Amino acid sequence: xxxxxxxxxxxxxxxxxxxxxxxxxxxxxxxxxxxxxxxxxxxxxxxxxxxxxxxxxxxxxxxxxxxxxxxxxxxxxxxxxxxxxxxxxxxxxxxxxxxxxxxxxxxxxxxxxxxxxxxxxxxxxxxxxxxxxxxxxxxxxxxxxxxxxxxxxxxxxxxxxxxxxxxxxxxxxxxxxxxxxxxxxxxxxxxxxxxxxxxxxxxxxxxxxxxxxxxxxxxxxxxxxxxxxxxxxxxxxxxxxxxxxxxxxxxxxxxxxxxxxx
Numbered sequence: 001x002x003x004x005x006x007x008x009x010x011x012x013x014x015x016x017x018x019x020x021x022x023x024x025x026x027x028x029x030x031x032x033x034x035x036x037x038x039x040x041x042x043x044x045x046x047x048x049x050x051x052x053x054x055x056x057x058x059x060x061x062x063x064x065x066x067x068x069x070x071x072x073x074x075x076x077x078x079x080x081x082x083x084x085x086x087x088x089x090x091x092x093x094x095x096x097x098x099x100x101x102x103x104x105x106x107x108x109x110x111x112x113x114x115x116x117x118x119x120x121x122x123x124x125x126x127x128x129x130x131x132x133x134x135x136x137x138x139x140x141x142x143x144x145x146x147x148x149x150x151x152x153x154x155x156x157x158x159x160x161x162x163x164x165x166x167x168x169x170x171x172x173x174x175x176x177x178x179x180x181x182x183x184x185x186x187x188x189x190x191x192x193x194x195x196x197x198x199x200x201x202x203x204x205x206x207x208x209x210x211x212x213x214x215x216x217x218x219x220x221x222x223x224x225x226x227x228x229x230x231x232x233x234x235x236x237x238x239x240x241x242x243x244x245x246x247x248x249x250x251x252x253x254x255x256x257x258x259x260x261x262x
Contacts, residue, residue, distance in 0.1 A: 003047075003068065004250040010071030011243035014041055017074050018236040025224045026233075033084070033116035033190050034222035036229075037077045044070040081181045084223035086215060092149045093120045093128075096220040099212020101175035102192070104201070105134040112137060114176055114201070116220055117190035128157075132189050140171045151216040155206040175211045176201045 021039045028034040050066035086096045095118035097103070102114035115130065123129045128140040142149070145162040152158070155173035178184065183197025194201060206214045 002250075002254075003070070005247060007069065007071040008243045008246035008250065010044075010073070012240055012247070014072050014074060015236045015240040015243065019233065019240070021077060022229055022233050022236065025229050026226065029222050029224045029226055031190065031222050032119055033220050034224065035079050035081050035116070036222070036224045037079045039077050040075045041072045042075050043072050046070065079182050079184070079186065080223060082223050084221040086218045087221055088218050090217055091119075092151070092217060093122070094118055094217055094219050095120065095151055095173075096215045096218040097175065097206070097212045098215050100177050100181075101204075101206065101211045102177070102181075103130075104137045104174060104176050105130055105191070106137045106139075107134065111193075112201075113187060113191040113193050114184070115190045115192065118219055130190075134191075136173070138171065138174055140173075142170065143168070151214055153207055153213040153215070155214045172205060173214060175204055175206050177204065177210055178202065 018039050021037050025036045028036075046067040046069055048065055048067050083099075086098065097116060097118065102116060103118065105113050105115060107113055113134070117130065119131050120128055120136065121131065122142050123133060123135075126142045126144070128136045128142065130136070140157055142159065143161060146159045147162055148160045150158045150160075150167065151173070155175070157170045157173065158167040159170060160167050178194075178201060179199035180197060183195050183199070184192035185195050185198075187193055202210070204211045206212065
């Protein structure tokens with residue numbers, strides 16, 4: 001019965017973590033480029049009460065073992081990089097990546113992070129930056145007196161400067177991909193960083209094999225399915241409730257056992 005208490009308590013802890021992950025998904029349902037997570041569990045070691053070895057006295061082999069499980073443990077949070085819906089914004093600096101790939105940005109300490117958030121802006125120095133002010137890398141500088149900005153599907157940025165008759169090509173957005181995007185570490189602010197699990201960054205241009213295309217005037221929304229998350233929340237709530245009842249039942253059984261001598 002003491003074993004049941006510990007196992008049920010682990011089950012309650014597991015479902016609490018599950019609810020935490022679901023809550024974070026729902027909180028970011030409107031976050032641009034957000035990728036939902038799912039927590040993954042594994043069962044713990046089993047206590048073998050009797051083995052399935054051949055019984056020497058009776059001369060036959062048991063078809064199975066007598067094992068008691070000891071609960072579960074959280075292993076990882078798997079982040080799904082399935083594409084979210086693409087919504088039109090009409091802003092010429094908003095871009096969505098239709099397919100695989102990340103935008104590389106430079107952090108203040110000189111390191112690099114990666115994002116699917118294509119809500120770009122121009123800072124006071126004319127550089128293309130994210131909403132957080134991080135420079136898109138390789139750097140792209142927008143000149144003054146620009147009438148219009150065009151970003152092609154392969155990421156080439158061209159502008160029409162006042163007084164000019166031909167567009168000026170400024171550069172090309174470089175995309176980054178990974179062998180295992182789910183292994184990236186989320187840093188907040190829609191940013192991810194490289195880990196050993198993700199593998200080293202693979203650089204390329206939009207439209208090339210293994211990379212998506214750039215869509216100007218659109219943004220990728222969160223890939224959170226609200227209906228599915230609500231179902232997952234109900235399931236987690238019921239599982240937590242059942243585990244709490246197992247704790248209560250185990251406590252009642254121990255109380256009954258203690259009262260046998262009276």
